[in-house]
Amino acid sequence: MSEIAxxxxxxxxxxxxxxxxxxxxxxxFGETIALADCSFDIVPGEIHALVGENGSGKSTLIxxxxxxxxxxxxxxxxxxxxxxxADPRAAQQAGIATVFQETLVLDQLSVRDNVVLGLDRLxxxxxxxxxxxxxxxxxxxxxxxxxxxxxxxxxALSLAQRQGVTIAxxxxxxxxxxxxxxxxxxxxxxxxxxxxxxxxxxxxEGRSILFVSHRMDEILDIAxxxxxxxxxxxxxxxxRADTTxxxxxxxxxxxxxxxxxxxxxxTAPQRAVGAAVVTAxxxxxxxxxxxxxxxxxxxxxxGIAGLEGHGQVAFIEAVAGLxxxxxxxxxxxxxxxxxxxxxxxxxxxxxxxxxKTQGIFAPLxxxxxxxxxxxxxxxxxxxxxEARRRAEGMRLIAQSHVTTPGLAAPxxxxxxxxxQKVFLGRLLALTPRVLVxxxxxxxxxxxxxxxxxxxxxxxxxxxxxxxLLSTELAELCLLCDRVAVFHNRSLFAVIERQALNExxxxxxxxxxxxxxxGAG
Amino acid sequence: MKFKIxxxxxxxxxxxxFALLFVGNIIANPIFISQDNWRPVLLGAAPFIITTxxxxxxxxxxxxxxxxxxxxxxxxxxxxLAMTLPDLGITDPFxxxxxxxxxxxxxxxxNGFLVTVVRVQPIIATLGTFLTYQGLTLELLPxxxxxxxxxxxxxxxxxxxxxxxxxxFILIAVAWWLLGKTAYRRNLLAVGGDIxxxxxxxxxVMWVRIMAFVIAGVLAAITGIVFxxxxxxxxxxxxxxxxxTSIAGVALGGVAFSGGQxxxxxxxxxxxxxxxxxxxxxxxxxxxxxxxxxxxxxxxxALALNxxxxxxxxxxxxxxxx
Numbered sequence: 001m002s003e004i005a006x007x008x009x010x011x012x013x014x015x016x017x018x019x020x021x022x023x024x025x026x027x028x029f030g031e032t033i034a035l036a037d038c039s040f041d042i043v044p045g046e047i048h049a050l051v052g053e054n055g056s057g058k059s060t061l062i063x064x065x066x067x068x069x070x071x072x073x074x075x076x077x078x079x080x081x082x083x084x085x086a087d088p089r090a091a092q093q094a095g096i097a098t099v100f101q102e103t104l105v106l107d108q109l110s111v112r113d114n115v116v117l118g119l120d121r122l123x124x125x126x127x128x129x130x131x132x133x134x135x136x137x138x139x140x141x142x143x144x145x146x147x148x149x150x151x152x153x154x155x156a157l158s159l160a161q162r163q164g165v166t167i168a169x170x171x172x173x174x175x176x177x178x179x180x181x182x183x184x185x186x187x188x189x190x191x192x193x194x195x196x197x198x199x200x201x202x203x204x205e206g207r208s209i210l211f212v213s214h215r216m217d218e219i220l221d222i223a224x225x226x227x228x229x230x231x232x233x234x235x236x237x238x239x240r241a242d243t244t245x246x247x248x249x250x251x252x253x254x255x256x257x258x259x260x261x262x263x264x265x266x267t268a269p270q271r272a273v274g275a276a277v278v279t280a281x282x283x284x285x286x287x288x289x290x291x292x293x294x295x296x297x298x299x300x301x302x303g304i305a306g307l308e309g310h311g312q313v314a315f316i317e318a319v320a321g322l323x324x325x326x327x328x329x330x331x332x333x334x335x336x337x338x339x340x341x342x343x344x345x346x347x348x349x350x351x352x353x354x355x356k357t358q359g360i361f362a363p364l365x366x367x368x369x370x371x372x373x374x375x376x377x378x379x380x381x382x383x384x385x386e387a388r389r390r391a392e393g394m395r396l397i398a399q400s401h402v403t404t405p406g407l408a409a410p411x412x413x414x415x416x417x418x419x420q421k422v423f424l425g426r427l428l429a430l431t432p433r434v435l436v437x438x439x440x441x442x443x444x445x446x447x448x449x450x451x452x453x454x455x456x457x458x459x460x461x462x463x464x465x466x467x468l469l470s471t472e473l474a475e476l477c478l479l480c481d482r483v484a485v486f487h488n489r490s491l492f493a494v495i496e497r498q499a500l501n502e503x504x505x506x507x508x509x510x511x512x513x514x515x516x517x518g519a520g
Numbered sequence: 521m522k523f524k525i526x527x528x529x530x531x532x533x534x535x536x537x538f539a540l541l542f543v544g545n546i547i548a549n550p551i552f553i554s555q556d557n558w559r560p561v562l563l564g565a566a567p568f569i570i571t572t573x574x575x576x577x578x579x580x581x582x583x584x585x586x587x588x589x590x591x592x593x594x595x596x597x598x599x600x601l602a603m604t605l606p607d608l609g610i611t612d613p614f615x616x617x618x619x620x621x622x623x624x625x626x627x628x629x630x631n632g633f634l635v636t637v638v639r640v641q642p643i644i645a646t647l648g649t650f651l652t653y654q655g656l657t658l659e660l661l662p663x664x665x666x667x668x669x670x671x672x673x674x675x676x677x678x679x680x681x682x683x684x685x686x687x688x689f690i691l692i693a694v695a696w697w698l699l700g701k702t703a704y705r706r707n708l709l710a711v712g713g714d715i716x717x718x719x720x721x722x723x724x725v726m727w728v729r730i731m732a733f734v735i736a737g738v739l740a741a742i743t744g745i746v747f748x749x750x751x752x753x754x755x756x757x758x759x760x761x762x763x764x765t766s767i768a769g770v771a772l773g774g775v776a777f778s779g780g781q782x783x784x785x786x787x788x789x790x791x792x793x794x795x796x797x798x799x800x801x802x803x804x805x806x807x808x809x810x811x812x813x814x815x816x817x818x819x820x821x822a823l824a825l826n827x828x829x830x831x832x833x834x835x836x837x838x839x840x841x842x
Binding site: 066068087088089091092098100102104105106107108109113117118119120121122123124125169 | 699702703704706707709710713714716717718719720721722723724727728731780781
């Protein structure tokens with residue numbers, strides 16, 4: 001790989017003075033090196049993409065730039081001067097506005113308060129409520145959410161709208177560099193298009209954008225240049241003309257991984273499909289949304305898709321026993337699912353979307369995280385049989401392709417992708433019959449995605465049933481035997497493998513009947 | 521701006537409970553609402569209400585913030601006003617009030633510094649200052665004594681037929697309302713709601729929290745002034761009981777212990793509730809021990825109710841996200 005690095009670390013240097021330049025920026029947390037050596041420039045009036053797998057140092061770099069972390073070494077040159085950004089306030093005063101990956105919002109406050117958050121001093125307000133309302137509307141309008149009532153409590157908003165609020169919060173600051181850290185993930189297509197339109201307009205005004213996304217199509221669409229990070233090092237900066245998905249994948253991963261990610265699909269093997277394991281019978285997600293049936297059979301991977309807020313999440317939560325449908329029931333051969341506990345007893349294992357808050361136990365070890373749901377299996381007279389538990393831990397690590405320094409390592413020290421694999425391993429420890437997965441590949445690096453694909457394939461081949469909710473359509477096309485598409489809080493279409501492609505999915509998500517129809 | 525009644529607001533249970541007990545007190549003793557009784561009732565309720573207000577502000581700032589020193593600080597201010605300052609020949613209202621409030625500010629800065637800069641757990645940090653203030657009070661005033669200066673009759677007596685202490689409430693309410701017009705209230709709710717959101721948005725999280733303790737200190741100092749006016753002297757044990765009641769009052773007032781929610785209206789109702797209970801018990805000549813038991817039980821019941829309400833609210837929010 002080094003030849004690529006040599007070839008590309010010095011790209012045709014732009015003649016303009018960079019707005020920000022990183023020179024050998026480093027950051028370590030104790031022994032862990034999060035950022036090893038990062039050097040690149042962002043010039044005024046460019047949209048610069050930052051690409052890399054999870055754990056490649058993107059988040060660390062952004063946190064340094066936003067004043068949340070201090071660098072351990074190297075230089076950050078802002079507007080020609082070596083600068084150390086002390087805290088988020090200092091970043092904003094310098095003209096850096098960041099939209100973080102997490103939607104950091106306050107449910108109790110109004111939309112307006114959430115958007116103008118932090119502009120004020122301790123006691124002094126910088127503008128009147130009327131002025132606030134005006135600028136908030138303008139900022140929200142940029143992403144097509146201008147109709148949102150600024151007085152509405154934020155708690156009533158959908159995830160997409162919440163993300164819109166965090167974007168608006170950054171937009172109305174007097175920024176020169178806008179940092180978007182995977183902040184388009186929850187937006188619907190329309191809002192994202194409008195945001196991109198606005199970003200191009202800002203670029204025309206000579207302002208700069210640092211853009212992080214796991215979505216190649218977005219990067220190809222909007223980035224003028226892309227810098228690739230790998231293991232905390234900036235390996236290359238490529239210009240728009242040289243940017244292709246293959247090129248970026250190649251740069252951010254080792255060769256094998258790039259090939260695996262791009263082409264080498266886990267080619268849908270002939271799996272023996274058995275009897276229905278979970279059946280939704282006349283389920284209505286909310287009263288009046290229309291009943292539907294859906295059966296998931298053993299040995300099958302069924303995709304669940306839909307635009308944000310169209311009921312697909314509520315549906316899989318109903319399958320997992322986390323909520324009750326308004327009408328109808330989810331049934332297994334062991335009875336009707338009425339609670340999380342009885343769903344679990346029926347062999348349904350659920351992986352929630354929020355790994356950090358609903359998934360892993362950050363302070364606990366990899367072994368504890370893997371076995372915590374199945375401790376009963378290792379207990380003798382109420383005491384844990386450590387040797388058996390460790391053996392099972394080793395088996396699960398192998399089965400889930402987890403890369404870890406050891407069973408005793410704190411799970412928080414692993415990369416996001418590896419944490420997700422540990423989480424999945426915990427579910428496998430329960431020897432479930434059905435895996436219900438809520439967007440498991442969200443924010444997971446390519447290597448880990450490949451591993452998770454393999455895990456799901458193996459699970460299904462062994463006769464397990466998988467319900468896979470994913471926001472990445474390519475992934476659904478890759479993995480699923482069929483995809484159930486939700487629209488207006490009901491099942492809209494089930495697309496079989498032979499008819500499965502992104503266009504068909506998108507059409508169905510938007511309620512277009514062109515795609516193969518028929519539920520059941 | 522049009523006035524809207526928010527029936528879902530956090531303070532309704534507290535107001536309802538208050539109304540219920542108010543009627544209960546009248547039934548138990550019809551003299552309770554006679555005009556002559558207003559003054560002693562308000563004076564009796566004042567430390568309950570004002571210490572609950574004091575406690576509310578740090579609790580609203582979330583992150584486990586609370587101030588165990590509010591009661592003892594009020595006691596310390598009482599000792600300083602009735603004993604130390606008269607001994608030094610300082611008896612004019614202006615100096616006395618200024619010194620009392622300054623003690624409150626300094627105490628708030630100390631608590632806030634310990635919690636945000638030294639990063640001691642709030643419950644431990646303020647336990648430390650609580651014990652310190654108690655010791656300091658006993659050092660200044662080993663037994664009850666001293667005397668309140670004559671001008672304090674403005675508070676303990678009546679002005680134009682209205683109990684003087686009523687104006688203390690009004691002053692605090694107006695100050696809080698004015699504070700709500702500044703950015704501080706919003707900053708406070710943000711820090712209490714999610715400190716990371718507040719920090720990354722550029723709010724000076726440290727000073728928001730320190731100011732919450734300063735406001736608590738100032739309100740505790742005002743309680744100290746009211747104590748002095750009420751008993752006309754100093755009593756080294758007067759403040760301590762109000763630690764527990766201030767926390768119970770906050771819980772009863774519907775203020776979320778997780779922070780980021782609440783206000784002085786609910787807290788006032790919560791504090792007043794406790795006073796009404798005590799009043800009812802003393803009318804019924806129930807032993808003081810039972811009052812303690814009742815406070816403990818009420819505190820637990822209020823916390824349980826809070827969490828039920830909170831869960832229902834979260835469930836509604838989750839359903840809205842479908």
